[in-house]
Amino acid sequence: MKTKLGLLYGGKSAEHHVSMQTAMAVIKALDLKEFDIHPIYITEEGAWIKGPQLTGPVESVTELAYSGETSIAPIVLSQASVLAEDGTGSNDGGFDVIFPLLHGPNGEDGTVQGMLELLNLPYVGNGVLASSAGMDKVIMKNIFAQSGLSQVKYTWFIRSDWEKSREAAYQKVEDELGYPCFVKPANLGSSVGISKCASKAELERAFEEAFQFDRKIIVEEGIVAREVEIGILGNDEAECSVAGEIIPKEDFYDYKAKYEDGNTALVIPAEISDQEYNLLTEMAATAFKALDCSGLVRADFFLTKDGKPYINEVNTMPGFTPFSMFPLLWKHTGVEYPKLIERLVKLAKERHEEKQKIKHTF
Incomplete structure (x- = not known):
């Protein structure tokens, strides 16, 4: 009995294209004798588009982006998700497992996981709590500190607080961490928006860069x-x-x-x-x-x-x-x-x- 596997990829995130690469790699590795593979592409605008079941190799990422297809409501994943676009086919309850190949916000942060929990669907990877806490570097580090795990020194800022008192933020970093330090968006991965700073001028540019990708940033001590x-x-x-x-x-x-x-x-x-x-x-x-x-x-x-x-x-x-x-x-x-x-x-x-x-x- 083959496993009916739904692959979620793309996503409304700065890591959209990373997700596309991940999807390509997974699809090429899957055994079609063991899995019925159904790609579900999430556009950069957040639309969900279900492509046809894969029956052979996929050679290009562009083949996975069904921009011309009609978008679907995510709820169909637990219902008639295997029906053809014209409504024909068997309604056998949807997918056996969903594999979220999503990186960053709106995919790796517990949002999609929460939806899959509500739909009572099995899915690969971490649950809502682990995904959301693991996505937010500040929350994650606070939990690690509570668990007694050794970490480098860090501090964090909200965009609105920084905009009210930028000099105070820079001074806090210099007083508590010094240089070099790393400035990162709190809720992003794949090294997007990260800067290494060795001076106040670089720190100012790094804050500007990181706040483009999140409302919260974290600054970490740089060590050798x-x-x-x-x-x-x-x-x-x-x-x-x-x-x-x-x-x-x-x-x-x-x-x-x-x-x-x-x-x-x-x-x-x-x-x-x-x-x-x-x-x-x-x-x-x-x-x-x-x-x-x-x-x-x-x-x-x-x-x-x-x-x-x-x-x-x-x-x-x-x-x-x-x-x-x-x-x-x-x-x-x-x-x-x-x-x-x-x-x-x-x-x-x-x-x-x-x-x-x-x-x-x-």
């Missing part, structure tokens, strides 16, 4: 450290991959290095000691449980020269592009890309089945 990442799979229990290290050729691992020119070196497995690896996996599992994560997570760390680890963040929907770390980590752990997707679908079904045990009456 290695960037080490670990992949996690699981629901209630976290299974960790080997560690990988990112060695940027530029000043830091920005959007272009991640998705366009591959201008970075990925070392897998990372050259760290067993003691360092064990400490990182322990911290990764703690972060996973603190946010109540499920399905998949990539945990990112800083590791100083003297071996002190700091958790940077977790990514609740790491990309599956050719330059992505998450699938490479699991490949080196012994889980090839197609099998990784199958495991994620299986985890989604298991979590959904477990949720059905919850009583809603008394």
Whole structure:
């Protein structure tokens, strides 16, 4: 019995094109003998467009953007989502599993997850709480602090407060963090809108840049450290991959290095000691449980020269592009890309089945 899999991709987000690349990679890896694949494209304006079931290879991202098709209401995912456009076909209850291949706001932040919960549909990845807390770097870091995880110093600002007193904001950064520091939109990923600052002039430009993408920004202390990442799979229990290290050729691992020119070196497995690896996996599992994560997570760390680890963040929907770390980590752990997707679908079904045990009456 094949699994009827709905793929959500695109999205009303600055990471729309990253999502398109992720969708292409997943579609190419899926076994058509095991899955009935139904692409559902979300435009940059937020319209949902269901394409025809895939029956063969897709060679171009543009084939996935059904801009000429009629948009659908998301609620049909749980109803007659497999009917043809003319209404013919069998109404057999919709999809077995939804795979949200969405990055950033309006997809990775709990919004789509909440909709899928209301529709009572199994879906791959993290739930509402983990997605929303993991998307907001300020909330995430506050939870990590409560869990006793070591982090670099940070502070944060709301756009309206900054606009009222810009000089006070810059002074706060200089007093509490100093230079260098990193300015980031609080609710965005893929290194969009991130700047490294070594002076007040750069700090001012960085605030302007980051506030274009979010109403809240976070500023983090810059430290000299290695960037080490670990992949996690699981629901209630976290299974960790080997560690990988990112060695940027530029000043830091920005959007272009991640998705366009591959201008970075990925070392897998990372050259760290067993003691360092064990400490990182322990911290990764703690972060996973603190946010109540499920399905998949990539945990990112800083590791100083003297071996002190700091958790940077977790990514609740790491990309599956050719330059992505998450699938490479699991490949080196012994889980090839197609099998990784199958495991994620299986985890989604298991979590959904477990949720059905919850009583809603008394």
